[in-house]
Amino acid sequence: MSLESVPPKYAQLVQALQRRIESGDYPPGSLLPSENQLINEFGVSRPTVVAALRVLREQGWIDSQQGKGRFVRGRPAMASAEQPRPGQAYLTAPETASAGEVIEAAAVAAPNRIAALLGLAPKTKAFLRRRLVSRDGEPTEVVSVWMPLELSEGTDLTSAEPLPQGLREHLQSRKGVRFDHIVEQITARMPATEEARQLGMPKNTPLLAVYGAVRDASGQTLAVVEVLLPADRHELEDAYPLS
Amino acid sequence: MSLESVPPKYAQLVQALQRRIESGDYPPGSLLPSENQLINEFGVSRPTVVAALRVLREQGWIDSQQGKGRFVRGRPAMASAEQPRPGQAYLTAPETASAGEVIEAAAVAAPNRIAALLGLAPKTKAFLRRRLVSRDGEPTEVVSVWMPLELSEGTDLTSAEPLPQGLREHLQSRKGVRFDHIVEQITARMPATEEARQLGMPKNTPLLAVYGAVRDASGQTLAVVEVLLPADRHELEDAYPLS
DNA sequence: CGCTCTAACTTGGTAAAACAACCTGTCGGG
């Protein structure tokens, strides 16, 4: 039996058209076949064709203009710049996926900035798990996760061992919370002596600091991810569409 | 005759349901009325209801689960964090919208980083328009726009006067190019003496540097926007959904 | 020749119907 669950027809049509655009069969700027032509060629109904074209338009492959037709824009260059965002990777990937060591895992007084993002009173104690990540044998980043004490209870976060599971999965299964989006703040400052020593960086080069407030769908902040990286060796890259 | 062009029914349904979610009528976590219930209540057909619910799902208002129903997630908190991205504002807003002065507008040899982003050979001449932006009477940012010489010909960019039109509109109408998206690099460094003087900042605080490569739909880089801001006074903020 | 108007195309939106896949109870029989 072939229970390989074929993709729906409209999705197949999407892929077929994407291939034709990528192969240059439908060059950018050209007019796409009309709905009726696609209906005849693929032997599907109009709503199916429209559903496929809607997906292509929402993903930026084509433009549509009532009364004229649909124009090819080309492969959306956005798709190639899809590397994970700075803070995001540390929520989903297990700690065992990257080299590094846990250098702190305890309840400490939250700095002002962290407390503000978490919605706690200043100097309230919060749980901190801090990790020095290495690449090619050299320390490159300090990644810290802050969260209210309630959220850390009953988890394995106090262990100095690397988590074999992603932090997101770990918290969602044990505490029933649901991560939805991240609000990110980026700033730069000079490193403290301790930080410069840990990262093996000169004391006179700045430090890029990323603060990612992890929120649920209602906007409640559940945790804060702090990523520190030396600005002379690492940069942040990101891509976004222009309205 | 009332030619007020009523919005389509599915869009009206979208707004109606958004209002009910915002008002607490449909609290987060609750089950939305089923398709059949909505058909009866609003007197529309099923495709119309499905189209409305699809929009709501794509915008993050609800989750749908086959066989169970649709669950309310709440007003997507993303919508509130919709301030323009760092480089983006300088492309659309006219220069007259912000205080400041043009401090450079000429063809100069492009620095390595700029030349690489533009796809030019190192030390090739490129057109530069640099502007010192002030807020509350104090200089706060240096915004520079780089582009190949061909793109600057026949434009008003060499004028030291503020452009009454957005840069994007100006170039698109005069040169027939079409901006599509931006690839952004963020880094930090210490300010040059001249930069620290212009911005009125201490020499020992770092500078946040944002390089935005403005591209068309095919991925061709048309221009580069460089934004320099003192890290002690300004931060970058951004929000994005978590898969 | 030039203008206008219409006919034929395009995409956008709505309605009605059917089948498939999935979940969750209930009602049996073991």
Add this chain to the structure above:
DNA sequence: CCCGACAGGTTGTTTTACCAAGTTAGAGCG
């Protein structure tokens, strides 16, 4: 008591049909 079958609910996908709105090109008239 436990467990499986089943019925009835849900969303997902596809089809047929029709009307509305915008664009274009050509026929036809002045």
